[in-house]
Amino acid sequence: MTNNLMGGIIPQQPPIEVESDVHVVKSRLEWGEPAFTILDVRDRSTYNQGHIMGAMPMPIDELTDRAEISLQKSRDIYVYGTDEGQTAQAAQKLRAAGFVHVSELKGGLGAWKAIGGQTEGIIESRTPAGADDYNVVSRIQNH
Numbered sequence: 001m002t003n004n005l006m007g008g009i010i011p012q013q014p015p016i017e018v019e020s021d022v023h024v025v026k027s028r029l030e031w032g033e034p035a036f037t038i039l040d041v042r043d044r045s046t047y048n049q050g051h052i053m054g055a056m057p058m059p060i061d062e063l064t065d066r067a068e069i070s071l072q073k074s075r076d077i078y079v080y081g082t083d084e085g086q087t088a089q090a091a092q093k094l095r096a097a098g099f100v101h102v103s104e105l106k107g108g109l110g111a112w113k114a115i116g117g118q119t120e121g122i123i124e125s126r127t128p129a130g131a132d133d134y135n136v137v138s139r140i141q142n143h
Helices: 022-030 044-049 063-070 084-096 108-114 122-126 136-142
Strands: 036-040 076-080 101-105
Touching: 022 036, 022 108, 044 122, 063 084, 076 084, 076 108, 084 101, 101 108
Parallel strands: 036 076, 076 101
Antiparallel strands: none
8 A cells, every 4th residue: 555645636657668758758857747767877977078967877887786775676767878779788787686667768868958858067068058949939840
């Protein structure tokens, strides 16, 4: 039995998919949905250059050990790496370690930036926003 203090007012989030589109994650962030984590499994230097805002750095070679001490096994986890291969490898490592809600973020940082997702990092702080980043109509027409 779960203890829902809000008496069913807050609906349960459906289980996350094995692979997720960046729009799904961005939507969850914009709606303020709690209880999920974004993991960046690239090396620390690459992470420092630029990453999805709020993503936790967990280089793939340290991933399992760090995740086990800092994350609940039932937490929703979205993971991305340098490419689809590294992302899939990281997701598999997490699943093998007992994490049950792991999703590969399709397209990683590039796809995130393409939809206007917020980023941070050394390079990202020097990159001005695109001309249409603040124009919702233009952004919708581009997608």
